[in-house]
Amino acid sequence: MLSILIPIYNYNVYPLALELRKQCLECNIDFEILCQDDASDSSLNIFNEKINLLSHCSFVSLKENIAHRENRNSLAEKAKFEYLLFIDGDSTIVNSDYIKTYLFNLFDFDVVYGGRLHPEKCPSDNQKLRWKYGRFIEDKSAANRKTKPYHSILFNNTIIKKVCFDTVQFDKTIKKYGHDDTQLSFQLSKLKSKVSHIENPVEHGDLDTNLVYLNKTKESLENLNLLYQKKKIDIEFVRLLQLYHFLKTTKSTFIISKINAVFEKLLFKNLTGENPNILVFNLFRAGYLCSIDFKSRT
Template structure:
């Protein structure tokens, strides 16, 4: 019936697995929960307790293989026909989370996204940027998701039939962080595979500091540059590439790059403050993308 697949890296996944296991047991279905640790240095002892739970297993990799490959490995390990992907830093809002998905499986929904939420309470000041970005840019209402079914979709809290997943897979040429989900979803779109949207949310408990988030943002933009140059994604426009192409046609890329270098520290000061601006983040991203494309 259902394989619940959770990649983890330096995160305590036990509470999530325990909750999912209790819910799955209550449904009476055949299921498994597989957690794959991507070469972590922390929470190794805590996550070992996963092996003590019924139908649950923790597998540990000796070295980090990255976001794309680890999901393909998890899918290959799965023995059931339906895959439910979750990240280890999520937690279901509802106690009927698993049973809600089982109902959709019985209705033969092939690909399903349940949506995400962020905690209402503000985190510490040094974590505000990631929290604010998540609430304003990643969270989308069910009605908006239905209108634009391939936008605001992430491959966590994501249910998919195994045969469909295996026909697409994550692009393992993407070695580093960023745009893995985007490319997977775009491949679904190109193959005219519908995504069914429902209200079955998980909280994203991401605890990245603003400094870590900016580092990840720069890494993601380097990944986008790689895809832009090598993977023929000119036909798949992101906000960044769309803006970049306009600047390129206007011959402003070098100018924006120089301005970014001049003001990078000031931009980062705002983004790491207790009142980070998402508009400043947008300027930061296009500035950095111009910079790495002029080197």
């Protein structure tokens, strides 16, 4: 029936595994919960080891880091049931009928995405950039997500048929952080996979600090540029790529990259400060993407 796959890096997922197991037992279904730490060598794994004492559950800590994409692929390869539920280790279950809700919405679809929430209040000023982008950009209702079903999938809190996932998988040739969900969703769109969006969110718990998230954003933009250069994704699938392609076609990337360099310190100050602005963040993303193009030609 259901394989629950939890990729981990330096996080205590025992409470998450315990809650998911409880709900699966209440639903009386065949299930397994596979948890895999990506060689973090974390002291928190002492708690994760307790997962192995739970029936239908297992925890493994890898000896070598394989990165997030391949960790997901590895978990899917080990899974034995028809449906795969991908849920990140830093997620919190907020619905006592979380598993039951998915079971009611599984049939006739290849993919079902339940959505994601961020806390109502930001844990600290030093996490506001990730919190704001998550709460005001990524957190969308099912009705909103249904307007662009393929563009709105995040593979944290997504159920996909194993036969469907085995056809696409995450691209293991790309090692950097970011846009793995985008690429996989694009592949699903090309296959015309049946996608459903429902209200069954999890809460994103472990928010990056402003500086960490800004550096991750740079890496994800480098990945997006790589996908663009290798023609692994259509320009129309990503709004930022549409803008970038327009600027590239009009030979404006050099100008934008220079403007970005002039204002880089001001942008950085805002985005790592106590009240980062999402508009400034979007300007930074566009400018940094153009600067990647300029650097690649110099």
